[in-house]
Amino acid sequence: MSEIDKNTQPLLEITGLKKHYPIEAGIAKKQVGLVKAVDDVTLSIRRNEVLGVVGESGCGKTTLGRTILRIIEPTEGSIKFHFDGKEIDFISLDKKALRGMRRHIQMIFQNPYTSLNPRMTIFDIVAEPMRLAGDYTEDEISDRVRDLIGKVGLEVKHLNRYPHAFSGGQRQRIGIARALALGPRFVVADEAVSALDVSIQAQILNLLQELKEEYDLTYMFIAHNLSVVEHISDRVCVMYLGRVAELSETEELFYHPMHPYTEALLSAIPVADPTVKNERIVMPGEVGNAANLPSGCCFHPRCRYAQECCRKECPPLREAAPGHFVACHFADSLKLNGIGELKIKN
Numbered sequence: 001m002s003e004i005d006k007n008t009q010p011l012l013e014i015t016g017l018k019k020h021y022p023i024e025a026g027i028a029k030k031q032v033g034l035v036k037a038v039d040d041v042t043l044s045i046r047r048n049e050v051l052g053v054v055g056e057s058g059c060g061k062t063t064l065g066r067t068i069l070r071i072i073e074p075t076e077g078s079i080k081f082h083f084d085g086k087e088i089d090f091i092s093l094d095k096k097a098l099r100g101m102r103r104h105i106q107m108i109f110q111n112p113y114t115s116l117n118p119r120m121t122i123f124d125i126v127a128e129p130m131r132l133a134g135d136y137t138e139d140e141i142s143d144r145v146r147d148l149i150g151k152v153g154l155e156v157k158h159l160n161r162y163p164h165a166f167s168g169g170q171r172q173r174i175g176i177a178r179a180l181a182l183g184p185r186f187v188v189a190d191e192a193v194s195a196l197d198v199s200i201q202a203q204i205l206n207l208l209q210e211l212k213e214e215y216d217l218t219y220m221f222i223a224h225n226l227s228v229v230e231h232i233s234d235r236v237c238v239m240y241l242g243r244v245a246e247l248s249e250t251e252e253l254f255y256h257p258m259h260p261y262t263e264a265l266l267s268a269i270p271v272a273d274p275t276v277k278n279e280r281i282v283m284p285g286e287v288g289n290a291a292n293l294p295s296g297c298c299f300h301p302r303c304r305y306a307q308e309c310c311r312k313e314c315p316p317l318r319e320a321a322p323g324h325f326v327a328c329h330f331a332d333s334l335k336l337n338g339i340g341e342l343k344i345k346n
């Protein structure tokens with residue numbers, strides 16, 4: 001069964017998306033292997049939804065976000081956007097059409113210290129996408145920059161300053177204003193709060209939420225931390241070694257995880273209640289090697305529930321409960337601990 005909700009036309013449909021990098025060796029550069037950074041990902045994102053994408057470093061989430069925007073060209077698969085009743089086959093767009101689409105799809109980058117040009121004023125940083133688009137007058141650009149800078153919580157008096165004069169949180173606000181300059185519909189936020197202090201993270205998450213309502217935005221929100229994703233996401237997609245391990249509504253995922261990897265990630269979230277005994281599940285080893293995927297279920301070397309068949313057969317992503325997709329042979333029989341359950345028990 002397809003993951004796509006038939007009653008709500010999604011903004012974005014991704015089918016069988018792959019990004020493989022060849023490994024070459026020798027003078028003849030003979031291909032000796034493949035790094036499967038994104039491997040057969042199928043999912044959809046609804047209009048005005050926030051889809052959180054989580055997993056440890058190296059699980060393919062950033063490559064997925066960049067491949068969806070064609071910052072990195074995919075190896076295989078289909079990406080379709082639905083705007084104004086039209087279906088846009090994003091993979092087949094030529095360079096000119098792709099430039100036209102860029103106004104609708106934007107990215108907020110992880111590091112606010114390196115993503116802003118230190119030689120440009122804040123005004124020019126936010127104005128640059130509109131100048132490059134070429135269809136705004138300088139008066140229109142000036143009005144829009146002033147409006148956006150206020151919407152992200154900065155002041156017009158800041159516009160003539162340079163990035164070094166701002167804190168990390170303020171720089172991320174500037175990055176957000178720039179990402180919204182052309183009025184996008186879909187925004188990939190790649191670890192947008194990871195480099196910030198916890199108190200600032202909450203402010204930026206609230207800002208993203210407010211801007212989503214104001215501008216009718218749809219987000220893919222990439223993070224390595226489930227607790228960050230919880231606050232902003234309607235649904236969460238957990239990735240492991242380039243594949244989707246689990247995908248469901250946020251509350252369902254936190255209360256009733258069905259994949260052992262999700263359970264382990266949840267166990268690492270500190271619980272505020274000191275009376276709750278939250279057993280941290282320590283997964284042995286690191287994320288596997290995408291150039292040499294384990295046989296069968298690629299999570300089996302780290303899974304405490306692994307059985308013989310897990311080493312031989314790769315579990316497909318399937319709908320184990322309504323709207324809850326999981327890639328595990330034993331998803332129906334394992335009774336996994338969710339963080340919500342721990343709070344309720346006490």
Ligand code: SF4
Pocket residue numbers: 259260261297298299300303304305306307310315327328329330331
């Ligand atoms: Fe663990 Fe087996 Fe499920 Fe993979 S299929 S997550 S190894 S129990």
